[in-house]
Amino acid sequence: MNEMARLQKRRLALYGWMLAAPALALMSLFAFYPAIATFWHSLFSRGTSRRPSVFAGFENYGDLFADPTFWTVATNNLIYAGVTIPVSIIFALVMALWANAHIPARSFVRSAYFTPTILPMIAAANLWLFFYTPDLGVIDQITGFFGASPTNWLGQPETALASVIIVTIWKEAGFFMIFYLAALQTIPPDLHEAARIEGAGRWTYTRRVLLPLLMPTTIFVFVNAMINSVKLIDHLFILTKGGPNNASKLILYWIWEMAFAYFDSPHAAAMTILVLLALGLVAVAQFRLVEKRTHYR
Amino acid sequence: MTNQPPFIRINAVSRVFNGGNGVHDLSLDIPRGSFVVLLGPSGCGKSTTLRLIAGLETADQGSIAIDGKDVTSAPPSKRGLSMVFQSYALFPHLSVAENIIFGLKVRKTHKDEIKTRLTDALRVTGLEGYEDRKPAQLSGGQRQRVALARAIVAGHPLCLMDEPLSNLDAKLRHAVRKDIRDLQQRLGITVVYVTHDQTEAMSMADIVILMKDGRIEQVGNPADLYLKPATAFAAGFVGSPPMTLIPASALPASVIPDGLDANHLTFGIRPEDLILSTGQNDHPWGIPATVTGSEFLGAETFVFVAIPGTDGATARLPGRVEISPGTEVSLSWAGAAAHWFDGERGHRLTPTIPGTSAQDTKITSQPDTATSTL
Numbered sequence: 001m002n003e004m005a006r007l008q009k010r011r012l013a014l015y016g017w018m019l020a021a022p023a024l025a026l027m028s029l030f031a032f033y034p035a036i037a038t039f040w041h042s043l044f045s046r047g048t049s050r051r052p053s054v055f056a057g058f059e060n061y062g063d064l065f066a067d068p069t070f071w072t073v074a075t076n077n078l079i080y081a082g083v084t085i086p087v088s089i090i091f092a093l094v095m096a097l098w099a100n101a102h103i104p105a106r107s108f109v110r111s112a113y114f115t116p117t118i119l120p121m122i123a124a125a126n127l128w129l130f131f132y133t134p135d136l137g138v139i140d141q142i143t144g145f146f147g148a149s150p151t152n153w154l155g156q157p158e159t160a161l162a163s164v165i166i167v168t169i170w171k172e173a174g175f176f177m178i179f180y181l182a183a184l185q186t187i188p189p190d191l192h193e194a195a196r197i198e199g200a201g202r203w204t205y206t207r208r209v210l211l212p213l214l215m216p217t218t219i220f221v222f223v224n225a226m227i228n229s230v231k232l233i234d235h236l237f238i239l240t241k242g243g244p245n246n247a248s249k250l251i252l253y254w255i256w257e258m259a260f261a262y263f264d265s266p267h268a269a270a271m272t273i274l275v276l277l278a279l280g281l282v283a284v285a286q287f288r289l290v291e292k293r294t295h296y297r
Numbered sequence: 298m299t300n301q302p303p304f305i306r307i308n309a310v311s312r313v314f315n316g317g318n319g320v321h322d323l324s325l326d327i328p329r330g331s332f333v334v335l336l337g338p339s340g341c342g343k344s345t346t347l348r349l350i351a352g353l354e355t356a357d358q359g360s361i362a363i364d365g366k367d368v369t370s371a372p373p374s375k376r377g378l379s380m381v382f383q384s385y386a387l388f389p390h391l392s393v394a395e396n397i398i399f400g401l402k403v404r405k406t407h408k409d410e411i412k413t414r415l416t417d418a419l420r421v422t423g424l425e426g427y428e429d430r431k432p433a434q435l436s437g438g439q440r441q442r443v444a445l446a447r448a449i450v451a452g453h454p455l456c457l458m459d460e461p462l463s464n465l466d467a468k469l470r471h472a473v474r475k476d477i478r479d480l481q482q483r484l485g486i487t488v489v490y491v492t493h494d495q496t497e498a499m500s501m502a503d504i505v506i507l508m509k510d511g512r513i514e515q516v517g518n519p520a521d522l523y524l525k526p527a528t529a530f531a532a533g534f535v536g537s538p539p540m541t542l543i544p545a546s547a548l549p550a551s552v553i554p555d556g557l558d559a560n561h562l563t564f565g566i567r568p569e570d571l572i573l574s575t576g577q578n579d580h581p582w583g584i585p586a587t588v589t590g591s592e593f594l595g596a597e598t599f600v601f602v603a604i605p606g607t608d609g610a611t612a613r614l615p616g617r618v619e620i621s622p623g624t625e626v627s628l629s630w631a632g633a634a635a636h637w638f639d640g641e642r643g644h645r646l647t648p649t650i651p652g653t654s655a656q657d658t659k660i661t662s663q664p665d666t667a668t669s670t671l
């Protein structure tokens with residue numbers, strides 16, 4: 001009997017590994033191996049036809065930290081993340097609450113909010129390129145109506161990053177709204193009624209019941225927003241190309257530039273590893289901190 | 298009974314949803330401190346009535362007053378009541394204690410006060426030791442008690458309950474039924490309780506309000522409802538197994554009381570009032586019927602019989618009765634046990650007993666065994 005149980009346990013473990021194996025194999029092939037290879041590659045100097053690539057230790061990393069562009073780009077990306085993540089989450093939540101309320105033309109409101117999401121980023125960027133066009137664009141038409149002079153939103157260092165940030169928020173918020181909307185619809189309406197009977201107003205209900213119950217969704221959305229803040233750079237190619245003077249350059253765009261415009265793949269690899277490290281740290285911190293205080297049903 | 302003004306007065310209230318369902322022209326007085334049960338089949342408007350009292354629905358017409366104050370358009374929180382939901386509506390992310398004191402906190406009650414009230418509520422509902430659990434870590438019965446504790450902690454004089462026991466198993470339901478009733482008496486609060494289970498209504502209520510299709514069918518104490526159903530619907534709904542209802546035209550003319558027209562008449566008889574006799578008939582009269590089956594329930598046996606021209610009848614006999622399907626029997630009853638209803642509109646008809654002496658003597662001349670079971 002005991003033997004039986006042990007065998008059974010072992011068989012279950014085997015099944016577990018068998019089920020995990022395909023995903024594990026693919027992950028190894030397309031995620032773990034490239035990560036390790038990238039790390040390895042980042043330890044070598046850039047080879048040219050005259051000087052072959054040699055092992056350089058962490059020299060590439062040192063070069064990066066010494067490069068002022070690195071600090072500009074890192075700061076840009078921090079600002080980019082620091083604004084897009086909270087703002088798009090708040091917009092998404094507010095839009096979801098609004099679209100979930102009993103309002104006329106509810107489905108119209110929902111699909112209107114969702115439209116930016118189904119648009120490819122490149123198309124969205126082209127759209128915004130038109131909005132931002134100095135003098136002729138929609139934005140300048142409006143500000144011009146109130147007597148403001150034309151502004152080159154994308155072409156000047158002061159506004160370039162902000163303009164890019166706005167496009168990202170516009171693109172992301174509708175997508176995140178869908179998750180909030182789905183989560184809101186799983187919250188039974190009795191809870192609101194019970195809260196109303198207990199004397200809770202709309203705000204108290206939102207703060208004490210709704211937001212805590214939406215916390216798992218918020219975490220999910222937060223992680224996505226964070227990934228996007230590193231990953232989502234398509235619109236840079238259309239809007240600013242990181243300019244002017246690196247004012248709107250983000251890390252991934254910079255990596256792409258290093259690797260495919262300047263063909264400096266060792267430095268690009270080093271930068272990639274730094275990004276991976278940073279993201280890994282954030283993920284760990286997040287799971288440690290937030291996870292514990294979240295109620296999952 | 299006293300000439301106290303009613304605690305809740307519902308006056309000609311209508312709430313009609315798209316599609317015509319809802320409640321129609323409802324008028325109702327509920328005395329202070331009573332246990333009132335709204336009873337009726339699914340979709341008859343019980344929950345809607347309760348939600349109207351709670352303020353979760355707004356009346357299209359009519360007025361609602363609680364404790365002398367017109368609350369027709371007041372929000373739920375201003376009506377001084379609490380509610381237990383069928384689903385309990387506990388906040389899943391809050392612990393038992395936090396769930397219970399949710400309303401007190403919202404109303405910014407003083408900390409010490411909250412503490413004493415919480416302790417009281419936990420003690421009364423027997424939830425001590427569960428304060429820190431989340432609702433998901435409780436059994437159904439415990440969740441039900443948390444909902445109850447949340448309802449009583451505020452000390453409101455009125456508590457509304459919408460089928461609070463329907464998620465419990467039969468045995469637990471029985472126990473909790475008694476607990477709720479005891480609690481209501483101890484606290485002296487008024488309870489309006491919704492159920493579609495007539496046993497629950499009969500065993501708990503001071504007053505039963507029987508509803509059908511958004512209207513009140515009968516209001517009365519449980520005994521009234523059982524012994525003097527106002528309509529054929531009430532007769533069929535209350536009691537288990539329900540009263541047998543058959544068109545009077547299927548009965549011999551001799552049993553129809555004077556002054557009633559057998560063509561527009563429904564006859565009703567409670568299963569325990571039906572007398573079954575086999576073989577040589579010692580009754581002066583009897584309705585021939587055939588046994589179709591029986592159910593032995595321990596203390597009693599239900600016997601189902603087919604009567605030509607009707608849907609059949611049920612008799613409830615004490616103890617164990619061996620009777621095989623197909624047996625020919627003769628049915629009879631004590632005269633006073635019969636209920637008569639209008640065939641079309643369903644309302645109760647009372648044969649003027651003194652005037653119908655001819656039938657009366659005829660019917661009551663048989664040995665009056667049925668009365669003993671009453």
Ligand SMILES: Nc1ncnc2c1ncn2[C@@H]1O[C@H](COP(=O)(O)OP(=O)(O)OP(=O)(O)O)[C@@H](O)[C@H]1O
Pocket residue numbers: 314315316318319337338339340341342343344345346493
């Ligand atoms: N929000 C609504 N919109 C439209 N119709 C509704 C709504 N709420 C209830 N109804 C209708 O009103 C009628 C009464 O509903 P109610 O919920 O009061 O029934 P009930 O007596 O509580 O039934 P149950 O025992 O099944 O809970 C039903 O026919 C229902 O379909």
Ligand SMILES: [Mg+2]
Pocket residue numbers: 343344345459
């Ligand atoms: Mg209901």
